[in-house]
Amino acid sequence: MKFVDEFRDNNKAKTLIKAIKEIAKKIEPMQTKPLQIMEFCGGHTHTIFRYGIEQMLPDTIEMVHGPGCPVCVLPMGRVDDCIALAENPDVIFTTFGDAMRVPGSKKSLLQAKADGADIRMTYSPMDALNLARKNPDKEVIFFGLGFETTMPSSAFTVLAAEREGITNFSLFCNHITTVPTIKAVLDSPDMKLDGFLAPGHVAMVIGERPFDFIAQDYNKPLVITGFEPLDILQSLWMLLQQIEQGRSDVENQYTRIVKPNGNTPALTAISQVFEVREFFEWRGLGSIDHSGVRMKPAYAAFDAEKKFLVANIKIADPKSCQCGEVVKGVIKPWDCKIFGTKCTPETPIGALMVSSEGACAAYFNNGYDKKKLA
C-alpha cells in the first residue's frame, strides 16, 4: 500500500539494523551499562511492539518506554470527575475510545455507560460539536485529553462553537504539556537515560526549538521521530551517532511532517483558548508544575469546569503500583510486583496497563515473555 509499505520495508530495516549494530559496537567500550534510550511517546511504544523492534536491536541498547501515553497518565480522580459529569441526566459525554476503559476509583466510563450514563465514543471533538448541534436540549461535553498533538483540535472546536454561537457544547480540558513532563523525568534523581526519541506529532505542532533545553541544559541527545518502524530505526541510528561523536543536539528525523517552527495556526489557536495550569496531577508521576493547561476565562462559556461543579477529586495511586519507576526506566515492566498477576489489561491497576500504548500493556500483549522466547 502506497505511503505505508515504503516505511515498513524489510530490506531497508536490515540495512539500518546492520548500521545500528556497527555503531553500537563502537560505543560499547565506553558503556558501563546498557544504553537507555527513552521513547517519550506512546505512539512510538506501540510501533516498537507492533513490529517487534526491540528484539532486532543489540543487547547493549535498552528502550525505556516513557510517560507519553495520555490515557495512561490520567489519574483516577479525573476519571471520577468525568463519570460525575457524565451521570448528569442532561449531559451527553463524549471522548476518545481509549479513555473509556481507564479505571476510576469505583468504575470506568465504560461501566458508567452500562449503568445508564449517555457516554459516546468520538473520533474527533468536531463529532462532539455535531452532536451538540443535533441535540440542542442536551449539554454535550467533550473530554479533551492528550498532549499538544490533540490540543489544536480541541481549541479549533471551541473556536468553532463560539463562532456559530453553539451554547450547549463544552470542553472538559485535561490536556497536558510535553516539555515540563520531560523536564520532570530528567530532574528525577534515579534517572539514567542516555538519549531521547522525541514525539514527532507534538513537534509537528510546537516545532523543534522547545526541545533545545534537553540537549543544551541536560546534555542529552535527542531525535524528533516519526511513527513508522523505519522512522524509529533511522532515529535510533541518528541518536547513536550523536552518542558516539559525543554530541547532544536536537535533530529532526521526521522532516516530512515536522517544520522547525511547528504549525503556526495550531499554536495560535492553542494560545487563544488555553493557559498553563500551576500544576497538574499525573498517574504514576505525581504532581508536575505547569504540565497541564486549562481554558482561558474568555472561554468560560465552553469550559465544563466552569459550567458544572467539578469536584476535582484527588485519589492516590494504588500503593502496589510501580508505574512511576517503569516510566522513568528505573525498573522494567516485568520487574513490577503486580505485573501480569494483579495488574492485567483486563483489570488494570496501574496506568501503564490501561491503553495498548502503555508500556506494561504492550509487554503483556505483545511479548512479556520475550526473555523466555530468546
Place this chain on the structure above:
Amino acid sequence: MNTSIDSTITIPKTKFSGKTITLSHGAGGKAMHDLIEQIFVNTFNNSKLSLLEDQARFDFTTLTALGDRLAMTTDSYVVDPLFFPGGDIGKLAITGTVNDLAVGGAKPLYLTCSMIIEEGFAIDELHRIALSMKKTADEAGVIIVTGDTKVVPRGFADKLFINTAGIGVIAQNTQILASRAEEDDVVIINGYIGDHGAAIVDARGELALEVSIETDCQVLNHLIQDMLACCPDIHCMRDATRGGLATVLNEFAIASDVAITLEQNQIPIRDEVRGVCEVLGLDPLYLANEGKLVAIVKKEDANALLNVMKNHPAGVNSAIIGSVSTFPQGKVLLETGFGGTRIIDMLVGEQLPRIC
C-alpha cells in the same frame, strides 16, 4: 460509505406491502397468523414448515444415512445496520449458523428462525430480510423448519434481532477438534481477512470513509465438503467471526497446548481493509469475518488441500499463513513483515460493538 441492498431480490406484493409491524403482529391472533403465513411460510417455502405444527419432525433413517453424530448450534444476530454492503442480517443469520455447523465437519440440514421485532418496523424490510434468508438457505442447501415471532414495544429492541439454531450430521471418521493441532501442522485460511468488520464500520457511515468494502458473508459448507473429500483428517477448523483470526488461533493454541506462528506477509488482506485499520487504529487480525475459515492440517496434506480450496469460489484467495510448533505453548506469534516477532494475544475489551 456504501449502503446496499441485494438487487437480485424482488419483494412480491402481499396485503402487508407498505405497512409497519404493530404489537398485534406478535399477539397470537389473526394479524400474527397472516404475517407468519405470508411473510415467513410462503417465503421459506418447505414441506416441514408448511405443516404449521409447533415442532419440526425428522426421520432417524434420513439422518443416520449421513453419518454417526448430530451437530447442533445456535446464534443470535443483532448487527447494526441491518443492511450493509454485500449482505444483511438475514443472510448473516443463515451463513453464521450454517458455518458453525460446517466447520465441525457437519453437513448442515435444518435451521430454526426466531425473530424479535421492534414495533414500527417496516414489513417490506422484514420481507426483504426473509427473502434474503431463503436465498442464502437455498445456496447452503438447508431448510428453515420452524420459527417464532415476537414483537416488542418501540424502544425495547433495536429494529430486529434474529436467532437461528441449526442441526447437521457429522460423517464417520471426521474428527475436527480445537485440541488436535500438532507440531509441524500448517495453518490455512480461505481468503482475505477483516472484510466484514471493515464493511460494517463503513456502512455505519459515521466516519465518512471514501472506500467501499463488501462483507465476506458467505456459506462455507460446500467448500468444507470439498476440503473433507480431499483431506478427511482436518485437525482443527473454526470460522473466524467475532475476535477475528487472532482469537481463533489463540483458541487452537490453548486447546492443543502448542505454539502457532503466523507469517504476516502471507496473510491475505485487502488494501482497503488495511487502510481502514491504519486510519482507525484497528488491528485486522482481530477484525470480524463472516465467511472465513481457519484450518490446521498436516503439512503433507496442505498443498493438495490448498489447490482444492483455490478451485472453489469461496476459497479463491486461500493461503497457507502459518505453522504449529511446540514452544511457547498456548501462544500465537506473528513474524512481522518488518523482521521482528510479537505475541498475538486474545482481544481485551471490544473493537467494535454489534458487528453480527
